[in-house]
Every structure is written in structure tokens, then in C-alpha cells.
Amino acid sequence: MIVTTLNDYGRYLGVVPELKVLVDYVKGHDLLHAEVGRIEIDGDKLFINNACPECVSAEDQLLEMHRDYIDVHILFEGEETIGWKALTDIEHYTQDYEKEADCAFSDDAPTAFVKLQPGQMCIAWPEDAHAPVIGKGKIRKMVGKIKI
Numbered sequence: 001m002i003v004t005t006l007n008d009y010g011r012y013l014g015v016v017p018e019l020k021v022l023v024d025y026v027k028g029h030d031l032l033h034a035e036v037g038r039i040e041i042d043g044d045k046l047f048i049n050n051a052c053p054e055c056v057s058a059e060d061q062l063l064e065m066h067r068d069y070i071d072v073h074i075l076f077e078g079e080e081t082i083g084w085k086a087l088t089d090i091e092h093y094t095q096d097y098e099k100e101a102d103c104a105f106s107d108d109a110p111t112a113f114v115k116l117q118p119g120q121m122c123i124a125w126p127e128d129a130h131a132p133v134i135g136k137g138k139i140r141k142m143v144g145k146i147k148i
Helices: 020-026
Strands: 003-006 037-042 046-051 063-065 067-079 080-086 093-098 103-106 112-114 120-124 128-134 140-147
Touching: 020 037, 020 046, 020 067, 020 080, 020 140, 067 080, 080 120, 112 120
Parallel strands: none
Antiparallel strands: 003 120, 037 046, 046 140, 063 103, 063 128, 067 120, 067 140, 080 112, 080 128, 093 103
16 A cells, blocks of 8 residues: 655556546546546546545444555545555455455454545555545545556
8 A cells, every 4th residue: 555645646657657647637626526426537447436425433444455446545625544454464354355346345453554634645456455434524535446
């Protein structure tokens, strides 16, 4: 998992070149005040889920895992904690991987946490089981989905 800012993401373009298209889109649009929902940039190859979720406690949030997409969490408003655990260390799945949703879930406890502030981003790879939306109150965020 990589944690960086919207201003410092450039060093990761060699690994994820599509990140430039995503960040350019975010910087060129007011997603904080845009409707929530899916925003297509390049069909299923690159899209955004713009969201306004209510945060939950770490104990109540499940770890999620993806195989086909990199998740790019960008926070616009509030404070969000994201839990992390290595995929290889997952011991218990509450939902096996579903191809159509590109997701599996686990109720294992994260082994590390990161707090995001507005303007910061977290890039979660398929080997990064992650538990987003931990905290208190509503936040504004988006999750960019980059197909790999």
C-alpha cells in the first residue's frame, strides 16, 4: 500500500501510468461537490466511485480484497483511517472472492492503520487487504479503480 498526496504522486507513474489520467481528472473536476456515484473515465479500465460514506469503527469494518483492480482512495473532506493487512496473512474470509464484484471480505483485524487527511491518497494493490472508511462521521472521498 502506498500513501502519498495529490501533489507528490508523480514518482509512482512508472509503476501505474494510469494514475496520471486519474489525478488529472480529479484536479480538473470538483468532485467534492459532484453527485455521488460512478464516473467513467475509460470504461471498465479506469473509473471513479465518488462517495459520501458514514465512517464506522475499526472493529465493525471488514477488510476487502481485489484481484482485477488497484484501488486509489482520495480523501476530499473529513478524516479517514484505512486498515491494512497483507493478503498472504488473511486467515478467515467472511465472503469468498466474487469475480463480478472483484471483491472478497475478511473479518481479520488489520495489522497497520493509516490516517488520511484531505488531499492525501492511498493506493491499494491486490496484495493489500484494506479496510477503508474507519473513523467518525461522514466523509467525502472517491475510489479510483484502475484495471490491471
